[in-house]
Amino acid sequence: MYSAQIQKKDRILEYRSQDSMHLMQRVYTNMSLLITRLMEGIPIITALRSWIRKAKLYLPILFWFLIHSSNAFGADLTFQIEITEEGIYYIHYNTLGNILVNSGYSTEEAASVLQSIDSKTIKIKNRGVEIPIYVSTNTNFTSQDYIIFFGAGIQKNTVKEDNVTRFTNEYPFTKTNIYYLITEGKDGLRMKVRDGAPKEGGGPSGFIEKYHGEMDTTYWETLPDGERRDHWFYGARIFGGTQVSFPPFNLSNIATTTEPFILRYSLQGRTDNFSMTPDHHTVVYLNGQPVDDDYWDGQREREIEIMSFPQAEPFLKSNDNILSIASMVDMNVGNGDSGFCIGETHSDKPCDAVFLNYFEIEYIKTYTAENDLLIFNNQTSPGYTLVGAVQFKISNMNTGNVKIYDITDPLNIYKIENFSYDSVAKTVRFSDNIQKKTRYIILSVSKMVNNIPAITFTRPSNLTDKTNSADYIVITHKDFIEAARLLAGHREGRGLKAMVVDIEDVYREFNYGIITPKAIKDFLQYAYQNWQSTPLYVLLLGDANIDYRDNWGYQNTNNDKNFIPVAMIQSATPGVGEIPSDNWFVTIRGDDPIPDMFIGRIPVKTNQEALDVVNKIISYETSPSDDWSRRVMLISGNSSGVYYPQYSNPDFVNLADDLATLLSVGFQPVKFYADNFGEAVTEFSTAIINGINDVALLVNFIGHGNINLWSATNEAIFTSDDASELSNHGRYPFVVALNCLNGMFPFPAEGLQDGFFVPLAENLIKGSDHGAFAVWTITGFGYASEYTTISKELFNNLFRKKNLILGSATTQAKITAYSNFGVDQENMDLFILFGDPAASLNINGVVSNQDQPQQSDKGSEGGKCFIATAAYGSSLAPHVRILREFRDRILMKFTLGERIVGVYNRYSPPLAVLIEEHDSLKPIVRLILLPIIGLAWFTISGTITHIFIVLTLTGSILMVISLNIIKKI
Ligand SMILES: [Ca+2]
Ligand SMILES: [Ca+2]
Ligand SMILES: [Ca+2]
Ligand SMILES: [Ca+2]
Numbered sequence: 001m002y003s004a005q006i007q008k009k010d011r012i013l014e015y016r017s018q019d020s021m022h023l024m025q026r027v028y029t030n031m032s033l034l035i036t037r038l039m040e041g042i043p044i045i046t047a048l049r050s051w052i053r054k055a056k057l058y059l060p061i062l063f064w065f066l067i068h069s070s071n072a073f074g075a076d077l078t079f080q081i082e083i084t085e086e087g088i089y090y091i092h093y094n095t096l097g098n099i100l101v102n103s104g105y106s107t108e109e110a111a112s113v114l115q116s117i118d119s120k121t122i123k124i125k126n127r128g129v130e131i132p133i134y135v136s137t138n139t140n141f142t143s144q145d146y147i148i149f150f151g152a153g154i155q156k157n158t159v160k161e162d163n164v165t166r167f168t169n170e171y172p173f174t175k176t177n178i179y180y181l182i183t184e185g186k187d188g189l190r191m192k193v194r195d196g197a198p199k200e201g202g203g204p205s206g207f208i209e210k211y212h213g214e215m216d217t218t219y220w221e222t223l224p225d226g227e228r229r230d231h232w233f234y235g236a237r238i239f240g241g242t243q244v245s246f247p248p249f250n251l252s253n254i255a256t257t258t259e260p261f262i263l264r265y266s267l268q269g270r271t272d273n274f275s276m277t278p279d280h281h282t283v284v285y286l287n288g289q290p291v292d293d294d295y296w297d298g299q300r301e302r303e304i305e306i307m308s309f310p311q312a313e314p315f316l317k318s319n320d321n322i323l324s325i326a327s328m329v330d331m332n333v334g335n336g337d338s339g340f341c342i343g344e345t346h347s348d349k350p351c352d353a354v355f356l357n358y359f360e361i362e363y364i365k366t367y368t369a370e371n372d373l374l375i376f377n378n379q380t381s382p383g384y385t386l387v388g389a390v391q392f393k394i395s396n397m398n399t400g401n402v403k404i405y406d407i408t409d410p411l412n413i414y415k416i417e418n419f420s421y422d423s424v425a426k427t428v429r430f431s432d433n434i435q436k437k438t439r440y441i442i443l444s445v446s447k448m449v450n451n452i453p454a455i456t457f458t459r460p461s462n463l464t465d466k467t468n469s470a471d472y473i474v475i476t477h478k479d480f481i482e483a484a485r486l487l488a489g490h491r492e493g494r495g496l497k498a499m500v501v502d503i504e505d506v507y508r509e510f511n512y513g514i515i516t517p518k519a520i521k522d523f524l525q526y527a528y529q530n531w532q533s534t535p536l537y538v539l540l541l542g543d544a545n546i547d548y549r550d551n552w553g554y555q556n557t558n559n560d561k562n563f564i565p566v567a568m569i570q571s572a573t574p575g576v577g578e579i580p581s582d583n584w585f586v587t588i589r590g591d592d593p594i595p596d597m598f599i600g601r602i603p604v605k606t607n608q609e610a611l612d613v614v615n616k617i618i619s620y621e622t623s624p625s626d627d628w629s630r631r632v633m634l635i636s637g638n639s640s641g642v643y644y645p646q647y648s649n650p651d652f653v654n655l656a657d658d659l660a661t662l663l664s665v666g667f668q669p670v671k672f673y674a675d676n677f678g679e680a681v682t683e684f685s686t687a688i689i690n691g692i693n694d695v696a697l698l699v700n701f702i703g704h705g706n707i708n709l710w711s712a713t714n715e716a717i718f719t720s721d722d723a724s725e726l727s728n729h730g731r732y733p734f735v736v737a738l739n740c741l742n743g744m745f746p747f748p749a750e751g752l753q754d755g756f757f758v759p760l761a762e763n764l765i766k767g768s769d770h771g772a773f774a775v776w777t778i779t780g781f782g783y784a785s786e787y788t789t790i791s792k793e794l795f796n797n798l799f800r801k802k803n804l805i806l807g808s809a810t811t812q813a814k815i816t817a818y819s820n821f822g823v824d825q826e827n828m829d830l831f832i833l834f835g836d837p838a839a840s841l842n843i844n845g846v847v848s849n850q851d852q853p854q855q856s857d858k859g860s861e862g863g864k865c866f867i868a869t870a871a872y873g874s875s876l877a878p879h880v881r882i883l884r885e886f887r888d889r890i891l892m893k894f895t896l897g898e899r900i901v902g903v904y905n906r907y908s909p910p911l912a913v914l915i916e917e918h919d920s921l922k923p924i925v926r927l928i929l930l931p932i933i934g935l936a937w938f939t940i941s942g943t944i945t946h947i948f949i950v951l952t953l954t955g956s957i958l959m960v961i962s963l964n965i966i967k968k969i
């Protein structure tokens with residue numbers, strides 16, 4: 001057994017070193033590729049001159065392509081449909097037309113696109129599986145036509161593992177299910193029809209309806225064993241000795257019967273008093289009637305089902321039912337001080353607190369429509385399903401113009417026909433021959449045609465295309481595409497092959513459009529395993545919100561949207577619970593915690609914020625650095641425990657001094673130690689702010705703190721507010737904050753239960769002309785000793801090894817500290833780089849490999865497809881995509897092509913600037929580019945085998961255009 005353990009440990013160590021080596025290897029390969037690429041670009045111009053002459057020979061062929069290229073952008077229609085509630089949905093021709101018009105089509109184009117659809121090919125898919133739908137025609141889709149389908153929201157899918165309920169689907173991350181309407185390929189599935197002609201005789205008088213009561217208002221971060229568990233609870237803690245009543249709930253059309261109803265409820269123990277078993281005694285009341293009494297122990301889940309009372313007053317009623325829960329503390333429970341109680345901080349209250357997660361009531365309901373709609377079934381009493389030829393009679397239907405569907409199986413939806421309607425009794429009758437539990441929906445047509453889902457028009461993306469290659473990926477939200485493009489362009493200008501990825505495309509290609517953080521990881525893993533050259537740097541551009549399902553409602557009111565989600569990792573440290581982590585996204589190789597790409601995050605909420613940060617990074621990297629860039633600020637909290645009697649105080653001063661010794665010659669440590677200021681906290685604070693304003697290359701803080709501040713002598717010495725008021729214009733430091741929680745970025749500010757905090761890291765990185773250009777800090781809690789080990793490695797990397805690329809220097813620091821010095825693996829997840837992982841520390845005279853080649857060449861900053869981008873206004877315009885794809889998939893595969901690309905890159909950015917500035921040039925350039933795009937499309941589609949001809953031709957035409965435009969200037 002002992003040797004098995006050793007073996008396991010060895011294996012982990014092996015992984016550690018393997019991954020670390022692998023990452024470094026990739027950095028070097030990346031660098032040498034880059035240098036080779038740049039060297040090749042230069043001597044090609046002469047060669048191209050002769051191609052320009054040849055180009056004229058191909059003009060007739062070009063003309064032919066021009067005519068045919070228009071098909072390249074033809075119908076490949078995909079509409080994305082968002083469903084949050086189960087129901088029958090209706091999509092009319094006009095709805096689709098409007099969406100097309102809103103996506104940039106003219107009314108005529110939209111009409112011609114829609115009317116050219118062969119209706120038989122219309123299909124709707126959910127999770128990649130086609131569902132049967134109804135389409136009003138099977139010829140051309142015209143202005144009278146429509147589609148009907150059954151859509152369902154995201155169900156709460158769970159599994160019980162050792163009495164613990166865990167999620168098995170995306171329920172924790174979204175309320176929205178995604179369907180795709182597509183119009184291509186073979187004939188689509190259609191709903192089948194069953195005859196429902198009513199027969200003589202009566203039917204059941206009621207069916208089992210389930211009311212589910214759950215409001216996710218309280219987030220419990222430290223829920224033990226929290227992996228895939230529900231962290232959201234109904235209301236606040238129910239403390240010992242109190243009784244809590246939950247909001248009233250209505251049950252409609254309760255059948256008159258002596259049958260019992262089912263009450264199911266799920267409680268969660270919040271406290272555990274070590275000296276007591278069991279901890280909790282709760283009594284549950286329904287409408288004032290005690291219905292259950294239960295004892296259980298610890299911080300455990302308690303799910304109870306009872307079926308002892310008739311569904312009648314006083315237990316159940318139609319309106320305003322009240323569920324109450326009392327925590328009894330009547331079992332010789334001591335106060336907080338009797339025994340060791342965890343999970344309870346209110347010492348004035350007994351050590352007992354529980355949460356309600358949810359409750360359910362299953363009762364028998366009559367077949368009565370509500371607002372001309374009813375979802376019902378043939379389960380007529382608890383545990384009994386009526387089968388065979390069943391007669392159904394639904395009352396309270398105000399119209400006979402209704403639809404009835406069997407919705408038992410979403411993949412097998414039936415329409416029930418030939419029902420009868422009695423306009424006096426307002427009843428609909430039908431019969432059905434069924435052998436199992438069957439669910440139906442009946443609704444009026446007017447209800448149905450108004451049930452239009454949220455639909456957007458999507459263009460195909462190609463993340464799963466194995467011929468992709470990129471060194472650098474920005475995963476972003478559509479709101480920040482402009483800023484993402486700007487930064488990607490900057491990176492391309494510095495030799496990295498950059499790609500901007502829309503998070504929606506990641507969801508669509510890696511989780512059928514349904515939101516989950518795992519889609520990001522799956523995407524990166526796919527790229528890592530399959531792309532021709534795989535990304536080394538990943539930037540997440542956009543803030544996250546741990547309130548994925550918007551329980552607190554800040555996603556809209558506060559713009560606290562979950563732009564680019566974060567992963568919540570279950571901490572191995574007891575009591576810590578979930579920690580937000582970006583590292584998890586890039587642990588894609590081997591079963592180990594070692595990251596396999598360099599990842600960073602810029603947590604912004606608007607395009608302006610994104611542009612501010614991106615411009616700051618670009619300005620930082622392109623400014624000449626001077627002597628200021630050699631000042632390294634070392635700030636430390638108090639070295640003794642005097643000011644923090646409640647904490648054990650590490651020797652922060654020694655730690656800061658250690659870091660100073662790691663600076664190489666020429667760098668100037670500037671020390672700001674709390675001990676030197678004593679009680680003069682305000683002076684200390686001012687000194688820090690002035691120090692940063694005076695400029696510093698790097699600011700390192702080690703000491704105590706909170707989400708929004710650093711502290712010393714029990715007072716704040718630098719806060720989020722101070723960060724936003726810095727005036728260090730043009731000279732932006734890299735800030736390393738080694739305390740707790742400064743990086744806690746994914747909480748909606750006002751949703752924090754402990755108050756309003758903007759994390760320091762966010763305010764430091766935001767702002768166009770002040771603050772930091774990058775921040776490296778922690779999302780949770782850790783130990784100063786471990787932070788020091790990690791920061792020493794960082795200083796080693798930056799100042800000794802001259803590894804100035806932030807993503808690389810910070811990641812390698814974590815890996816080395818973990819692999820060689822036994823620092824807890826959790827630090828891998830805790831540390832987050834706020835900023836661009838491909839950004840370099842700007843040190844005069846000490847230039848990293850990445851910086852070297854093009855530092856003086858400011859004109860070359862910009863995206864590789866720059867001319868086309870400017871002319872089309874967006875690098876995501878389909879035409880630009882085609883050009884880009886052509887470049888990436890075809891051109892780059894041939895030396896010749898690479899050279900064309902090289903030259904194109906050299907000359908296009910200045911041209912692009914010109915095009916940007918002269919709107920009148922845009923249509924002209926667009927026109928000139930059209931045949932090239934056509935060619936590119938043909939080549940990508942593989943319809944032509946003479947790639948070489950196309951290559952030469954395209955390169956030549958590009959040059960002709962470029963030179964002609966230059967002449968005009
Ligand atoms: Ca819940
Ligand atoms: Ca206990
Ligand atoms: Ca790994
Ligand atoms: Ca945030």
